[in-house]
Amino acid sequence: MTETAASRGRVVRQRLLQAARELVPERGWTAVSTRTVADRAGVAPGLVHYHFASLQALLAEAAVGALGEMVDGVGALLQQARTPVELVDAIAAEVDRYTGTDPASLLAVETYLAATRDPDLRERLTGVLDDFRGQVGAWLRERGVPDPDATAAVLAAVIDGVLLHRALTPLPAAGVAGVLHRIVEGGDSR
Amino acid sequence: MTETAASRGRVVRQRLLQAARELVPERGWTAVSTRTVADRAGVAPGLVHYHFASLQALLAEAAVGALGEMVDGVGALLQQARTPVELVDAIAAEVDRYTGTDPASLLAVETYLAATRDPDLRERLTGVLDDFRGQVGAWLRERGVPDPDATAAVLAAVIDGVLLHRALTPLPAAGVAGVLHRIVEGGDSR
DNA sequence: CTATCGTTTGGACGAGTGCCCAAGGCGATC
DNA sequence: GATCGCCTTGGGCACTCGTCCAAACGATAG
Numbered sequence: 001m002t003e004t005a006a007s008r009g010r011v012v013r014q015r016l017l018q019a020a021r022e023l024v025p026e027r028g029w030t031a032v033s034t035r036t037v038a039d040r041a042g043v044a045p046g047l048v049h050y051h052f053a054s055l056q057a058l059l060a061e062a063a064v065g066a067l068g069e070m071v072d073g074v075g076a077l078l079q080q081a082r083t084p085v086e087l088v089d090a091i092a093a094e095v096d097r098y099t100g101t102d103p104a105s106l107l108a109v110e111t112y113l114a115a116t117r118d119p120d121l122r123e124r125l126t127g128v129l130d131d132f133r134g135q136v137g138a139w140l141r142e143r144g145v146p147d148p149d150a151t152a153a154v155l156a157a158v159i160d161g162v163l164l165h166r167a168l169t170p171l172p173a174a175g176v177a178g179v180l181h182r183i184v185e186g187g188d189s190r
Numbered sequence: 191m192t193e194t195a196a197s198r199g200r201v202v203r204q205r206l207l208q209a210a211r212e213l214v215p216e217r218g219w220t221a222v223s224t225r226t227v228a229d230r231a232g233v234a235p236g237l238v239h240y241h242f243a244s245l246q247a248l249l250a251e252a253a254v255g256a257l258g259e260m261v262d263g264v265g266a267l268l269q270q271a272r273t274p275v276e277l278v279d280a281i282a283a284e285v286d287r288y289t290g291t292d293p294a295s296l297l298a299v300e301t302y303l304a305a306t307r308d309p310d311l312r313e314r315l316t317g318v319l320d321d322f323r324g325q326v327g328a329w330l331r332e333r334g335v336p337d338p339d340a341t342a343a344v345l346a347a348v349i350d351g352v353l354l355h356r357a358l359t360p361l362p363a364a365g366v367a368g369v370l371h372r373i374v375e376g377g378d379s380r
Numbered sequence: 381c382t383a384t385c386g387t388t389t390g391g392a393c394g395a396g397t398g399c400c401c402a403a404g405g406c407g408a409t410c
Numbered sequence: 411g412a413t414c415g416c417c418t419t420g421g422g423c424a425c426t427c428g429t430c431c432a433a434a435c436g437a438t439a440g
Contacts, residue, residue: 004436004437004438006386006387008387008388009386009387009388012387012388027220027307028218028219028220028303028304028307029218029220030217030218030219030220030221031220031221033426033427033428034427034428034429035426035427035428043388044388044389044390045389045390045391046388046389046390046391046429046430046431047387047388047389048428048429049428049429049430050386050387050388051387054428054429055428055429101306106303106306109299109302109303109354110303112299112354112355112357112358113218113296113299113300113303114218115357115358116291116296116357117217117218122358125358126358126359129355129358129359130359147365147368147369149365150362150365150366150368150369151369153355153361153365153366154348154352154365154366154369154370156351156355157348157351157352157354157355157361157366158344158347158348158351159351160350160351160354160355161346161347161348161349161350161351161352161354162344162347162351164299164302164347164350164351164354165302165319165343165346165347165350167302167305167306168302168305168312168315168316168319169316169319169320171343171347172340175337175339175340175343175344176340176343176344176347178337178340179337179340179341179344179373180344182372182373182375183369183372183373185372185375194406194407194408196415196416196417198416198417198418199416199417199418202417202418223396223397223398224397224398224399225396225397225398233418234418234419234420235419235420235421236399236400236401236418236419236420236421237417237418237419238398238399239398239399239400240417240418241417244398244399245398245399
């Protein structure tokens with residue numbers, strides 16, 4: 001069997017995915033080319049179409065993977081927070097770690113936009129977002145926050161909106177957290 | 191004087207700007223080319239670089255103009271609303287008119303991302319956003335809403351975040367409005 | 381040793397890119 | 411009618427683009 005060849009192939013695949021995660025934020029989704037991504041990964045250009053059906057497929061897989069990991073990160077916050085106010089503070093602190101111009105934030109927004117032009121990507125991304133809303137919504141419901149699902153949806157929207165705006169002009173986390181406290185008022189633990 | 195020639199030139203310029211407003215949402219900022227924008231405007235390709243220093247300059251001017259008009263639209267809502275809750279409802283209703291995949295929404299987000307790669311555009315866009323925050327913040331302050339500036343900033347972020355998420359999966363305006371009511375609680379008119 | 385397998389190479393293909401510019405058009409001014 | 415000025419045309423330049431593929435590679439299996 002081509003044991004080593006196959007494993008080396010898997011490594012190359014991962015490096016291409018990682019390169020895509022870096023380049024989409026840097027240049028913009030539609031400005032990433034097969035040659036730049038191969039160059040960043042340190043492999044020959046032809047390998048892109050050996051490991052992936054198309055450049056779009058590579059970008060989509062890289063983006064969905066990255067966003068899934070981000071949602072998992074927020075999911076971890078749900079485990080630790082005890083009250084809705086604590087959760088909001090934890091989210092605000094987490095979001096504050098991003099400047100808005102960091103790769104993760106930009107990749108998320110680039111992916112949203114790309115999804116409006118790619119039905120397959122859109123469907124997969126919808127799954128990720130609905131998953132997030134579902135997790136947070138259920139958590140809020142258990143703690144008596146009114147309109148838990150709508151609150152979770154707005155919370156998710158605030159996160160991305162804050163990232164988007166922070167890329168342009170400062171938006172202190174402290175102020176955001178204070179305002180968001182009011183959003184979860186009505187729970188049994190404020 | 192070249193009265194008619196100059197005026198025809200101004201018309202061509204406007205058509206190019208309008209074409210850019212349409213194409214950026216359709217194809218993505220970095221995927222709009224001189225030829226596609228000229229074709230959509232119904233003019234010869236060479237005219238792009240006659241009326242604008244570069245393709246980037248055309249896109250930037252088109253985008254800043256469009257976003258400025260949107261901010262003006264929300265500014266009009268400030269004139270009509272009497273209480274913070276009324277304002278939130280008006281904003282939610284206004285936002286509900288956008289599906290998230292409409293040209294205006296996508297143009298806004300595309301412009302944010304482009305601004306992270308173009309310092310000039312970034313500066314101009316920051317001006318538009320700060321203008322919005324300032325208007326809403328002052329309005330909220332007069333009506334006794336706590337933390338008026340932070341509230342205005344979060345409100346602005348929510349608008350863009352909701353547009354972004356609505357592009358993927360439904361987000362009913364009624365639920366959003368209800369949650370946002372809590373954000374402006376504490377005013378003298380709830 | 382040869383055959384076979386998945387992986388890799390590097391270049392070919394036609395199409396599209398931003399920007400530029402000589403040449404022409406056309407109304408206003410003299 | 412001649413001249414001037416702005417606007418317009420359409421093609422040229424030197425690239426880059428996504429995709430494909432014949433040929434080579436290295437390692438295992440017979």
